[in-house]
Amino acid sequence: xxxxxRVVGPKPGSRLxxxxxxxxxxxxxxxxxxxxxxxxxxxxxxxxxxxxxGDTGASxxxxxxxxxxxxxxxxxxxxxxxxxxxxxxxxxxxxxELEALGGLSVVHLQHAKLLDGAxxxxxxxxxxxxxxxxxxxxxxR
Numbered sequence: 001x002x003x004x005x006r007v008v009g010p011k012p013g014s015r016l017x018x019x020x021x022x023x024x025x026x027x028x029x030x031x032x033x034x035x036x037x038x039x040x041x042x043x044x045x046x047x048x049x050x051x052x053x054g055d056t057g058a059s060x061x062x063x064x065x066x067x068x069x070x071x072x073x074x075x076x077x078x079x080x081x082x083x084x085x086x087x088x089x090x091x092x093x094x095x096x097e098l099e100a101l102g103g104l105s106v107v108h109l110q111h112a113k114l115l116d117g118a119x120x121x122x123x124x125x126x127x128x129x130x131x132x133x134x135x136x137x138x139x140x141r
Contacts, residue, residue: 011082013081013082013083013086014079014080014081014082014086014087014090015079015080015081016077016078016079016090016094017077017078017079017080018075018076018077019075019076019077019078020074020075020076021045021071021073021074021075021076022035022038022042022043022045023071023074024073024074024075027074045069045071046061046069047061047064047068047069047070050069065108065110066107066108067107067108068107068108072107073107073108077094079091079094
């Protein structure tokens with residue numbers, strides 16, 4: 001049985017997403033027998049699978065941005081926002097919360113923007129799961 005929640009109202013100005021690495025799960029104290037249930041690819045990590053993934057030559061992990069592929073990054077946080085001011089406010093709030101928690105540091109920071117043609121950074125069509133519907137109010141891009 002599954003449940004479905006319908007959200008009524010306008011789209012939010014921002015969204016925060018959190019993902020954990022294997023070492024992040026371990027740092028949080030997730031038991032090894034639980035972590036061992038994740039896919040081998042997840043447990044091994046991208047840097048160790050570079051050859052299989054085609055990350056060779058200039059794309060080899062030794063050329064990755066500092067902190068990536070080293071095991072130092074435990075959490076990936078992404079913030080998507082509809083405007084630059086909203087993004088700035090959300091980043092400021094996140095940084096304040098991280099500082100208040102203590103013991104956490106940013107290993108890598110990267111800003112990205114929606115590409116022309118509503119494409120995300122890998123080139124895929126963004127918003128595919130939320131297609132525009134004729135005669136429905138759509139927010140301007």
